[in-house]
Amino acid sequence: MFSHHYEIACEEVSEFSRTRRKPLDSLRPTVASDYASLFWSEGFGLGGDLDQAILARSAELKAGLYRGRVFVIVPIYMTSICEEQCLYCNFRGGNKGIEVERRRLTDDELEQEAIYLIEQKGQRVLELVYASDPRMRVDAMCRHVERLRRVLERHGGGLVGISAESLEESDYRRLVDAGLCWSVLWQETYDKARYAMLHPGRTKKANFEYRLDTYERMLAAGIEHVGVGVLSGLSDWRRDWAMLMLHEEYLKQHYGDGATILGTPRLKLAPGAVVQETPYTPTRQEFLVTVALHNIFSPTTAAFASTREDWSACVELARGGGCLFTLNCATTPGGYSLQHGGCQFTARSYDAPIYSAKLKSEGLEPVFNWSAGDLSREYQPDLAVCGDGQKR
Numbered sequence: 001m002f003s004h005h006y007e008i009a010c011e012e013v014s015e016f017s018r019t020r021r022k023p024l025d026s027l028r029p030t031v032a033s034d035y036a037s038l039f040w041s042e043g044f045g046l047g048g049d050l051d052q053a054i055l056a057r058s059a060e061l062k063a064g065l066y067r068g069r070v071f072v073i074v075p076i077y078m079t080s081i082c083e084e085q086c087l088y089c090n091f092r093g094g095n096k097g098i099e100v101e102r103r104r105l106t107d108d109e110l111e112q113e114a115i116y117l118i119e120q121k122g123q124r125v126l127e128l129v130y131a132s133d134p135r136m137r138v139d140a141m142c143r144h145v146e147r148l149r150r151v152l153e154r155h156g157g158g159l160v161g162i163s164a165e166s167l168e169e170s171d172y173r174r175l176v177d178a179g180l181c182w183s184v185l186w187q188e189t190y191d192k193a194r195y196a197m198l199h200p201g202r203t204k205k206a207n208f209e210y211r212l213d214t215y216e217r218m219l220a221a222g223i224e225h226v227g228v229g230v231l232s233g234l235s236d237w238r239r240d241w242a243m244l245m246l247h248e249e250y251l252k253q254h255y256g257d258g259a260t261i262l263g264t265p266r267l268k269l270a271p272g273a274v275v276q277e278t279p280y281t282p283t284r285q286e287f288l289v290t291v292a293l294h295n296i297f298s299p300t301t302a303a304f305a306s307t308r309e310d311w312s313a314c315v316e317l318a319r320g321g322g323c324l325f326t327l328n329c330a331t332t333p334g335g336y337s338l339q340h341g342g343c344q345f346t347a348r349s350y351d352a353p354i355y356s357a358k359l360k361s362e363g364l365e366p367v368f369n370w371s372a373g374d375l376s377r378e379y380q381p382d383l384a385v386c387g388d389g390q391k392r
């Protein structure tokens, strides 16, 4: 369990910040210690030669594997009723402030939203998103997955994933049996003290170790694609990303492919949050180069082009392809055909019919009806493209 390895990983990260950096071309894929020390390099995230080299290498590696194909995904929020107290979130229990409308979709409303997204927007890959709602536990989640699978099958196929609270391995097994393809969960931050401050109370989410070990429960249950990530800005982002890489390395060593999806949320204003800003949020440039460096660390991991970011940042995140790209985005239950208001955080919605054409004009190919196997690529370093565009 990574929770047993946590203290050692913390010490390793402290060492990274003092380690001499290696040249970019000498780094070995998936070896966290090769990459993480670069976060502390002079010039990292300042737009100079190092950044340019990282961004170019990331785009070339991704293009070699995915040829500009980006995998389109859309979230469907099921409930904004939450018993957790995350201080950075508009849905936190007890928040009665602006822009929070507490709603829980019925199964029929879910189907209505899904049909709208499929028929009007061309969506085929649907992500169910849940707050920690006591009335929407695994029974409801399984029912929703099955319902969406039936709707998709009537429309030519598609995939269903989930973003939900941390569950037991047996729960994840039930979801796989119901037809679940992937599951994502963000660790938020690896800084244990900061995590405790941001998640007060004795709730499930407040249990740091239980959350850390979630990915192993998902993988043990046979979920095909598992997503990891941190909410950049909650704590020292360099340490958080270094810990994330060590965690991914650990998962690969113990569970085959490990995590194959990377969440890239960066802290943004949430109207009713207690924490509105922190001194830890990476700049746009730091953020883009960090994701690009991760692409070199693990080229076959699909990073999200996040709707928390503006369009130009999303396009930069997607360079070369091989990412998950959210087109259309409502962060409230019923935010599409039902036109419910409110939000979890400030997000942008890029309407699929319009923004597909914009993606193409950027040399990217949006793929709507993709399969789980499209994300999985065998990475062969011998065939990788190096910084000057030549095969190595």
Ligand code: SF4
Pocket: 082, 083, 084, 085, 086, 089, 090, 091, 092, 093, 130, 131, 132, 205
């Ligand atoms: S981040 Fe998730 S669990 Fe935390 S308050 Fe918001 S919806 Fe609830």
